């Protein structure tokens with residue numbers, strides 16, 4: 001998730017604060033509106049999916065803490081029907097960005113303001129259709145501003161207890177922050193869902209999701225209900241998707257050493273999500289591309305995102321960074337704790353290798369012009385996430401496990417439900433450990449250069465990393481000098497990463513000596529070592545044909561896809577056989593194997609010729625908006641290379657070019673821009689114009705007549 005909007009002026013005022021001020025003063029000084037404290041926000045909304053519209057009312061109770069005659073509530077491009085102060089009409093101004101309410105406010109008094117509103121949000125609230133053309137509606141507040149769908153506060157230092165009530169048509173599941181306290185039938189068609197929060201949070205964490213869902217509920221060791229949602233059609237993927245969820249929860253709660261602060265924890269997969277996942281308070285929303293079967297689990301599982309968003313429930317949601325300079329207090333912590341959770345599942349080597357990989361990336365970044373310190377609001381996400389995690393790993397090594405854990409506990413206890421900066425954390429660590437952390441601060445947080453050597457020193461206490469690095473040093477050596485080393489490195493039991501490194505060093509070169517090593521690599525039966533072969537050995541020699549063909553049966557869609565393609569190219573006489581072997585495999589949620597299979601089938605002479613029309617329809621059909629955007633993108637790319645767009649896929653391309661996911665949208669626009677230079681497609685689009693929506697017509701018109 002990208003960044004927020006920051007209030008830099010306030011930051012300057014606040015640069016020289018003392019240690020002993022109370023946290024109350026702390027918060028006020030960083031708030032955009034230090035004269036008011038918003039307490040509880042009760043909203044009651046309903047959705048009109050056909051118009052992509054939300055309407056309803058929100059009521060805030062607030063206390064005036066310093067003299068003021070005006071308060072502000074952010075609201076982007078809304079219709080404001082009325083504003084009531086203590087149930088009476090009140091003077092307000094609205095400039096499409098914020099509602100300004102003026103009155104003779106008195107210090108220490110509590111007030112209630114009620115805002116009636118409606119909005120057709122351009123962002124932060126998304127109305128999509130699932131694969132069965134049923135409504136799916138969800139929010140994304142971070143980086144997008146909740147004030148696009150709910151009058152609220154763009155300032156993350158304003159923490160409010162948000163209770164949401166949603167009316168929606170029957171037959172859907174409505175999920176929001178907090179505990180469901182009422183679920184009642186209003187009339188023949190409407191159901192009301194009332195959610196209750198106990199504690200305050202920043203507005204960007206307010207969320208809901210609506211869709212056709214089933215759920216399973218487990219209970220954590222500490223008695224927190226863990227609600228895991230899934231589309232009923234994905235019931236067979238439930239186990240492999242949510243695998244280890246309870247263990248991750250129990251582990252993190254123990255490791256962090258602070259009781260999970262919210263009433264429950266819900267996880268909801270949604271279609272065409274903008275990111276991998278978002279840690280809304282108690283209510284993580286994640287991309288349904290992570291709904292995986294057992295085979296996809298090997299390469300694209302939900303474990304990391306699961307643990308990352310859960311860790312944010314403490315780091316980000318319970319304690320929230322005051323502003324972007326301290327973003328690592330959220331992302332660095334979430335990354336580090338997710339890695340610790342993964343270590344429990346995938347082991348020590350996995351943990352160390354991930355740290356090694358990120359150290360390599362950070363070292364590269366360090367050499368570039370984009371290098372920044374960790375305490376820079378404009379730092380890259382690599383810096384906030386990975387360097388942040390590294391800083392914590394280094395700190396833990398420096399002050400020891402016990403001091404580290406006490407520090408984290410005291411930090412959360414001191415600042416719970418408040419906002420924090422880097423000093424808050426470092427001061428507690430200094431006090432707990434009795435260690436002067438000024439060097440640590442300079443090296444790991446403030447310096448622009450990533451301390452690569454220090455990172456490496458922390459890793460090379462491991463024998464695995466030592467052996468890996470010894471082997472990696474051979475990369476520049478000619479093959480003739482290292483056959484023995486490479487062969488020996490594949491001895492049983494082979495290590496995933498060392499085995500892969502051997503394969504990479506063979507560089508797809510198939511001399512007789514290399515073939516012997518490839519042979520041994522195949523025989524390790526290690527799925528990752530074999531995947532490395534599929535990815536790097538594209539021209540398959542006759543001597544390895546048999547072994548290579550066995551890759552088509554490996555339990556990895558990331559292996560089968562390149563293996564199928566490379567075999568199809570290398571052995572034309574066996575194309576039909578390869579297609580036969582793989583005809584029932586779909587692959588990841590992008591349908592990577594199936595889409596490749598269709599393209600190859602269409603290009604294989606004499607293979608089920610009578611079905612070619614059917615295959616083409618299926619391939620074209622994957623461009624439809626009923627599929628997730630990764631499937632569509634995949635299909636569009638192949639259709640472009642085949643120059644074989646059907647009328648329907650041309651229409652879906654326009655739909656894709658206006659999609660809410662900018663990456664997908666841009667890739668569709670690129671293809672569309674190339675197509676309309678071609679007279680044939682340009683003419684087709686002129687004919688198709690009438691079958692498009694008004695919005696799509698306007699967009700296409702602007703493309704056709706620039």
Ligand SMILES: [Zn+2]
Pocket residue numbers: 001308312330331334
């Ligand atoms: Zn995060």
